[in-house]
Amino acid sequence: MNEQLKLLIELQDLDTEIVSIVDNIELLPRKFSQFEVPLKEARTSLESINKKAEVLNKKKHDKDLELDEVQDKIDKLKARSSDIKTNKEYEAHRKEIEVFENNIYKIEDEILVLMEEIEASAGNMRKEEEIVRKAEDEFKKQEKIIEEEKNRLNSEIEVYKARRNDFVTRIDKELYDQYMQKFDRLGGLAVVQVRNEICLGCNTNIPPQLYNDIKETGKTYTCYYCKRFLYYLEPPPPDENPQSIPQSS
Ligand SMILES: [Zn+2]
Numbered sequence: 001m002n003e004q005l006k007l008l009i010e011l012q013d014l015d016t017e018i019v020s021i022v023d024n025i026e027l028l029p030r031k032f033s034q035f036e037v038p039l040k041e042a043r044t045s046l047e048s049i050n051k052k053a054e055v056l057n058k059k060k061h062d063k064d065l066e067l068d069e070v071q072d073k074i075d076k077l078k079a080r081s082s083d084i085k086t087n088k089e090y091e092a093h094r095k096e097i098e099v100f101e102n103n104i105y106k107i108e109d110e111i112l113v114l115m116e117e118i119e120a121s122a123g124n125m126r127k128e129e130e131i132v133r134k135a136e137d138e139f140k141k142q143e144k145i146i147e148e149e150k151n152r153l154n155s156e157i158e159v160y161k162a163r164r165n166d167f168v169t170r171i172d173k174e175l176y177d178q179y180m181q182k183f184d185r186l187g188g189l190a191v192v193q194v195r196n197e198i199c200l201g202c203n204t205n206i207p208p209q210l211y212n213d214i215k216e217t218g219k220t221y222t223c224y225y226c227k228r229f230l231y232y233l234e235p236p237p238p239d240e241n242p243q244s245i246p247q248s249s
Pocket residue numbers: 199200201202203204223224225226227228
């Protein structure tokens with residue numbers, strides 16, 4: 001195989017690696033957003049519990065005021081007791097107080113129920129606050145991991161790019177330009193293997209004569225169909241893992 005073709009194969013490997021790292025970096029925000037979901041859910045749930053607690057507290061506050069008002073009315077009625085002259089008046093006065101007192105019992109019961117609900121709500125709130133706290137911790141932990149991953153991938157790309165810049169100077173300018181055109185046009189795959197008379201870039205049959213030339217001469221040919229650069233590698237010996245594709249020699 002000629003030297004320039006070997007360089008092209010190696011360049012393709014490098015570029016494939018760079019593209020794969022870039023893809024991984026682009027996937028990171030999506031990876032990150034999945035940890036946002038439980039945190040958002042926990043916060044929404046806590047907010048709804050807080051709102052319910054606010055409503056309950058407001059109701060209790062209103063009932064406390066109502067209780068004070070009724071108590072005030074009773075006090076005022078009782079203060080007028082000394083003005084009562086007749087039994088009939090006394091009876092009416094007593095009944096009036098009784099109605100208000102019954103009202104007091106009713107309000108006190110309602111306040112008790114509200115206090116129980118407020119207590120239960122406070123318990124729920126503490127539980128949900130704990131869930132939010134844990135979700136926040138997990139989110140921050142993942143944020144850090146993903147940030148580190150991003151930094152790691154970025155510096156990896158820098159290493160590959162530096163190696164690539166160095167490498168490209170060894171490739172003929174014209175050949176490199178052709179490579180770049182193919183790379184951009186053909187989904188990042190400009191150099192492919194031929195195997196069993198088939199181009200592995202487009203899965204089209206290679207004419208037998210061309211296939212033989214690629215095998216025998218080791219020169220730089222292109223697929224007549226997809227226009228990718230083609231190369232041939234000897235299949236691995238039978239004792240090796242048949243699934244592994246050998247790298248350029
Ligand atoms: Zn092809």
